Amino acid sequence: MKYNNILSVTENGITTLTINRPSKLNALNRETIQELHDAFKEADASSKTKVIIVTGSGEKAFVAGADISEFADFSEEEGANLAAKGQALLFNFVANLSTPVIAAINGFALGGGLELAMAAHFRIASENAKMGLPEVSLGVIPGYGGTQRLPQLVGKGRAMEMIMTAGMIDSHQALEYGLVNHVTSAEELLEFTEKIASKIMRNSSVAISSAIRAINANYEDGKNGFEVEIEEFGNCFGTEDFEEGTQAFLQKRKADFPGK
Template sequence: MYNNILTSQEDGITKITINRPSKLNALNKETIQELHAAFRVADLDAATKAIIVTGSGEKAFVAGADISEFADFSVSEGGKLAEKGQELLFDFVANLSTPVIAAVNGFALGGGLELAMAAHFRIASDNAKMGLPEVSLGVIPGYGGTQRLPQLVGKGRAMEMIMTAGMIDANQAMQYGLVNHVTTQEELLPLAEKLAGKIMRNSSVAIAAAIKSVNAAFEDGVNGFKVEIEQFGNCFGTEDFKEGTTAFLEKRKADFPGK
């Protein structure tokens, strides 16, 4: 079905693996398109309660964008490349109502780090290296990197990472708050699945509302508190709320219908 990615669905988890090992899983136009399609399918699938995105092999999550594709672009073509990419993949993933965990299994550079940052949170293997090397090519991050990195690590650290084009290792990324957990390569996917399992015990409707509310804080001209109030109110009209509160009062485990 796909040329550059692999997908599998098991026990409520859809796993999306970028599979271009000879190119260190670099993002080309076709891969971005395929990722959009795979995330969309997973998000619309009622059986999928969490999504894990990772790279194939042990060297790279995604080692960047495929530079050969846009080396000769004009100003307007460059602008369109960033706009289309953000819309199709990076903003799309950030705003999905299904939780997305990035399991960073090696190099996450440029567009690769931007994809990991678009996920709702990140975990990394201890050999992971992260960075935005774009200024070393005479360009800047164009898939949301200049916006999401400061949100996650703070302005000063983001400026240093972007301006030096340097890489940080997994432990530094954890210290910066860029990743939530660091583990061995062998334990990376099991940990991602364990975290997904914890998420899946809760109301998927409430989680979607929480994602929307948290994201609102980072949108210009949007009052995040108002979005939270609205989403909180909406929860009261859901079957999940009725089940969750009833189960609590009856001292039993909730069995959420996801509606």
Template sequence: MSYNNILSDYQNGITTITINRPKKLNALNKETIQELHEAFDEADKDKNTKVIIVTGSGEKAFVAGADISEFAHFNVEEGGKLAAQGQKLLFDFVENLSTPVIAAVNGFALGGGLELAMACHFRVTSTNARMGLPETSLGVIPGYGGTQRLSQIVGKGRAMEMIMTAGMIDANQALSYGLVNHVVEQEGLLEFCESIAGKIMRNSSVAISEAIKAVNANYKDGVNGYEVEIKAFGDCFGTEDFTEGTTAFLEKRKADFPGK
């Protein structure tokens, strides 16, 4: 599939999705959000794709925010609809994918960019990364899940400060907050993410999918995460991956998971 604003490339079990609007610092507009949805959906349905990496083109930005020109004139109803559609189409969609998603944050991740990174299953940043939610400086609040995911990841107090001040934090501060898992030099960012992907791909893709579902359940209102875990644990016993994994362990060999 061809896109106007993104690139999607598959290599050795990894699909790398690159937001490709460098002149706009990879800002998210409606078309880009739609294309990202389609690319993530396609990669998730591809049985050969075991890990998805999302990054931005160039050396300045992962995603420097939303394209403000698209919604500066919106009214209350239009603003609410924008947030609801965006969350459903991209941010909640990415969070709940069965395929692991790594955000390779190469520079600015602001507003919708940070919200996209937080929707991914975990984040790795380059040393020059700057992250923040500047929406209150525009008279609005984060609308793509930012108020919820940031507080879940870094805690209420730090989330409140970042949102209220509309300021940026650097890569090392993001690491100390637990907002990102690793900080590496920019030239080695994708290679580092690919090395993590390689470790992930050694394991059962079926079990990983169930683990994503169980972990996410802890953050959903009205859902008992322990019950989700119990069911997911039991379901694993009916998979070919479980049979292969336990047999390989008992036979003292490396498992060759069929992904079923």
């Protein structure tokens, strides 16, 4: 599939999605959100993709926010619809993908950009990265899951401060907060992220998908994460990956998971 604002490359089991609007600091407009949905969906459905990396083009920005010009004159109803559609189409969609998603944050990740990074299963940042949710400086609040995911990752107090001040934190502060897992140089960011992706790919993709569902259940209203874990744990026993993994362990050899 061809995209206007995204580059999609699959090599060695890794699909890298690069948001490619450098003149707009990779800001998310409606077209880009739709294209990201389509690209994530395509990668998730492909047997060639074991891990997805999402990043931004250039050295300045991962995603510097949403394209404000698209909604500056919206009504209350239009604003609510914008948030609901965006969450369903992209942010919640990414968070619940069965394929692992890693955000490689290069440069600014602000507003919708940080919300996209937080929707990924975990994050790696370059040393020059800056992160924040500046929406209240525009008279609005984060609408793509930021008020929910940021407290889950950094705690209520820090999230309140970040959102209320509309300030940015650097990559090392983000690491201290637990917002990102690792910090690297800008030059090493993708290589480092790919190395972690390679470690993930050594394991059972079926079990990883089960783990994602079980972990996410703890943060979903009306779901008991422990019960989902029990169900997913039991489901694993009926998979070919479980049979291969246990036999490989008993035979003291490296597992060759079929992904079934």
